[in-house]
Amino acid sequence: MSNHNGRAAQILFHVIFLAFCLFTTIPFILTIIVSITNENSIVKNGYRFIPDRFSLDAYRLIFSSSEIYNAYTISIAVTVLGTLLSLLITSMLAYAIAVQKVKYRNVIALLVFIPMIFNAGLVPWYIFITKYLHLKDSIFALILPMLVSPFNVFLVRNYFKSLPPALMESAEIEGASPLYIFRKIIFPLxxxxxxxxxxxYALAYWNDWNLALWLIDSRELYPLQFMLFKIQSMINYMSSGGNYGVGSSTLPxxxxxxxxxxxxxxxxxxxYPFVQKYFIKGIMIGAVKG
Structure with missing residues (x-):
């Protein structure tokens, strides 16, 4: 009887899992199909998995300007450089407040925690970024304001505190410096x-367009998200004024x-596939340990 119940539970689990996969996959498939559907067909029939007419006008419109390729380059550069710098600073700061021997580590942790609760507001932030840091219209304006996330700092700190203290103590006995311990023992583990x-961090840098809206004036520094925002604004403006191109072709x-x-x-x-195997373990340990 128990084997029968266990098999029934397993079948039910697989059915639920399959339904969840379909629930998340079908909208993505529909997105792909709609992106290659003729706009007139969408206006006439709505979103369909098997449209009347296919068209690549949307992709031609997006990639019609060379600026989109430059925006891709800017976004990739900002994401890679910003993620590396954020990882370095976040991990070192988390290590400093995780080690009990560090003096005033609780004060440092409090200073990191305060921005999670209180926000000075957009105007003081903008004045500080532009008047004091002089980041206006610079690629670093897309990186430095997002350099450290307090939430990520505490995630990493909690993970560091879950590591066996004996590893650090034995290294200290052997004469290893704190930087060597962090670089050779803590970071690899x-x-x-x-x-x-x-x-x-990569998702935050890649998806951000607010910083470009507030701080970037030069078109050659537009990241991908902001460039697509400008293209979408242009499409909406032109759509409200009539047809696109010639004949009966509607703006996509x-x-x-x-x-x-x-x-x-x-x-x-x-x-994502390269970090997926670490994701669940990292977020669980970082969230509950400490």
């Missing part, structure tokens, strides 16, 4: 949490939105 926050508004989704998520989809 922390692959799960490092991969987890690397994904967090809906299909362009779906195409933009695919254009933006492509690199992240390629990166």
């Amino acid at each position: 922390s692959a799960p949490i490092i991969a987890t926050i690397a994904l967090f 508004s809906d299909s362009a939105q779906m195409a933009m989704v695919l254009v933006t998520i492509g690199p992240i989809v390629l990166v």
